[in-house]
Amino acid sequence: MRASRGVRTPKAFVKPVLAAVFGASLALAAVPSFAADSGKITIMVGGITKLIYLPAKLTEQLGYFKDEGLNVELLSQPAGVDAENELLAGAVQAVVGFYDHSIDLQSKGKEVEAITIFGQVPGEVELVNAKSRDTIKSMADIKGKTLGVTGLGASTNFLTQYLAAKHGITSAQFSVLPVGADNTFIAAMKQNRIDAGMTTEPTASRLINTGDAAVLVDMRTLKGTVDALGGAYPASSLYVQRAWADTHKEEATKLARAFVKTLKYIRTHSAAEITEKMPKDYYANNKALYLQAMQNSLPMFSPDGRMPKDGPETVLKVLAAFNPNVKGKHIDLSKTYTNAFVDAANVPK
Template identity: 55%
Template sequence: MRTIARHASLTAACLLALTSLTACANDAANTASAGSGGQGDGKGTKVKIMVGGLDKVIYLPAMLTQRLGYFDAEGLDVELLSEPAGVQAETALVSGQVQGAVGFYDHTLDLQVKGKSVESVVQFSHAPGEVEVVSTKKAGTVTSPKDFKGTKLGVTGLGSSTDFLTKYLAVKNGVSTNEFTSVAVGAGPTFVSALQQGSIDAGMTTDPTVATVLSKKAGKVIVDMRTPEGSQEALGGPYPSSSLYMQTDWVNQHKDTVQKLADAFVKTLKWMSTHSASEIADKMPADYAQGDGALYAASIKNTLPMFTDDGVMPQDGPETVERVLKAFNPTIKNATVDLDKTYTTEFVKKAAENSAG
């Protein structure tokens, strides 16, 4: 009887899982269909975009574009979804749950060597916006990536861009990837808690988490990549990070919709370049400040230098990313990457023309 009951339970579970998967697939297909009004879609074109952390300052253009009303102005009905790490946004994209992802450009290279064709269509940044912070307890012994050996290093998620960059900094400074432990701790309160409790010795994160760590005196900055200069020093060149990337086939089949997205995002980047951090903070959801508006505005100010004002891929940026990934990633190290297929400037250049006209 117990065996029969167990089989019945398993069968029911399988049917439930299958139903759920079918529902997800149908939902994605329906969304794509709604967003495929083709050339000349009208108002309300539906697009789902997964963001690797909506409240992270590095991905701020996503929510800001919505708050400024630029999606609506383009006749788009954009639903912004959030995952704690960029690698999860990537997964949502390639599985067809969403039509776009806001995350790091480096995922396009990683996916290409895995047989997936994905491209950045709007490049938000020319620096990572990432910061390596060491816990106050370990600040005396871990002063640079040269000291990573034997440490527990926090990243948002395994396989995430913070994981990629952490490994590169280690290898560049003579520490192999098997001489330290990467620990997935997310961002925000979970990162801060891990640092305070000793679950990690150091870790890579972004604002506003960086600002919170410093305000609580929980850690100290040892590598700052929030500016082009910081990127140059740590990585040897511009490092295009935050971007809107999409599956190439979907881009080619929905060019009108992609153009509208590019027009909206480029307007936002231009707006950001002419407004103060406080003015930007005022446009964001109140809860993003976590009760400290001044600290939130300061975190935006510290990160603003990473953003482009036109959405264009920075010169030599893709080459820097490829070099960084090849330094530690065995999958990419011996693979040939066609960088021209990892991004397009077609839509942002047209967006510039549209705004000028």
């Protein structure tokens, strides 16, 4: 018997098919990747125990995600820049991190928007090592010094460079060391690996209480922030890829509603009442100190989740002063945030 011959495809048919496949591949490549729509929303927090990101865990503790019918998983990365990378890779649907990432990412062609603002100010504190207090009286004294940040490209790094630039000091005149947050930051300070560094509560209060550090620049309050940066500086926020928000409006509105309820809870309850809602392991074996840090942090939070007026302009000014990604670039601030979901969340169901 003769072996049967394979079916031959006409050449005239091959080119159109290949063109169609190639075109489809290009189209798929242009679509942002998202974690699979399993019904679960995964949120990466840039350091879940930091009080600047308090609304993330507090919302879970208060049961507001469940009240909205949401299945939310909270994960943690010590630096906001790492959380941002998880979002862009499509591994998570949202990030609780600093709003300034939305501006930085737009300069790189990435469309990300903040849909709920948690903090009207950075909540960051530049601390000086106790052993360097006599030589570092202000940011004007940091030439030749080593300054700690949570990570290279993180918001703490942006702000550190800006505060130095205000005193005419370039990034080449001091060293930046990524030391993470919480215990790793404390260790770097106690081991004298950094002369000063930027951190948040409750880490700041822990180091101040033990006498290992003192406040150099305080951006936990609106006044301190205006003095340091020249205006309100919207910081901690919930941000997502715009394409995800456009295709998941219901979920985005429910997330905004849950967080707005939490911000209202923060505004109407005492530091002690809020502390009681938090996991005990957040106290770091010192509930009284955590309560003090909580009290220090409450003024930073937004009352309603909306972007503060002129806030984006202040953030852009800070980034454009030194960040090569942003400097000289046209940034459409209207595409870096939206109040639409918060506004919808404030409408009674």
